[in-house]
Amino acid sequence: MSEHLTIVEHPLVQHKLTLMREKSTSTASFRQLLREISLLLGYEALKDLPLTEIAIDTPLTEMRAPVLAGKKLALISILRAGNGLLDGILELAPAARVGFVGLYRDEATLKPVQYYCKVPADLADRPVLVVDPMLATGNSSAAAVDLLKERGAHDIRFLCLLAAPEGVERMRQAHPDVRIVTAALDEKLNDKGYIVPGLGDAGDRMFGTK
Structure with a gap:
């Protein structure tokens, strides 16, 4: 682990992840496990919210007694698979504001193409948690953070279920100030x-599509 990357090694996280990796796990079970694991990952990702x-x-x-300080947390889901993590995080922070960034990966170039962006106002005044189950090439994730920074966000964390070394390095180069929790x-x-x-x-397994 490093300042840029946090791997959550809690036994419950690792157990649930193994069940999710298994190809025979049903769509319903995969969806439920994703919601459960998002709660555990969210606990780590949000541990430094200001009080x-x-x-x-x-x-x-x-x-x-301590309470959360400042404006409400902004949760940003990278469509469509990010929505599976979003539901669990909202159980932890039900008052959070929610936004969506729509990006798809061009299969030929592996580059992200934006098709939707609707995010809360005043991102400069809010802690922002971006969620997407997979940090693969890192191109879509870096592009999503670019969009959020253009809208004023600066206190940004990124939560994913799995990361590849290539994606972590891409994010480190593009956004060294964004902590990754996986x-x-x-x-x-x-x-x-x-x-x-x-x-x-992750999207296909969550929604039962091919």
Whole structure:
């Protein structure tokens, strides 16, 4: 691990990831596991959110107690597979504002093509968590962060289920200020740009499409 990359090695994370890698795991089970693992990854990704204190009354006494400071968290899902992580994170932070960036990968060039972008206002004043299950080439992820920075975001973290070394390096070069939180750093990309050993196409497995 480094300042740029955090691998969450909690036993529950690793167990659930193994079940998700197994090709015989059903669509329903894959979707449920993704929601569960997103809660655990989100706990790590959001551990440094800023806090302030307010005065409250417990049943026994008055006290000053910590609460989240500043504007609400912005969650940004990279469509479409990011939505599988989004649901779990929203359970942790139900008041979060939500945005979507639509990018697809040109299979010939492996470059991202934008088709949609709708994000919360005032990103400069919000912590931003970008979610996408797979950090493969890193091109789409870097492009999504580019779009968010153009809209003022600067406190950005990136959460993914799996990362390839190539994607981590691409993000490190493009956005060294963005911390990546993942469940595993896999071996490599294959000649089609898929993570190996990986778990296949996360969107297809989540939604039951081919």
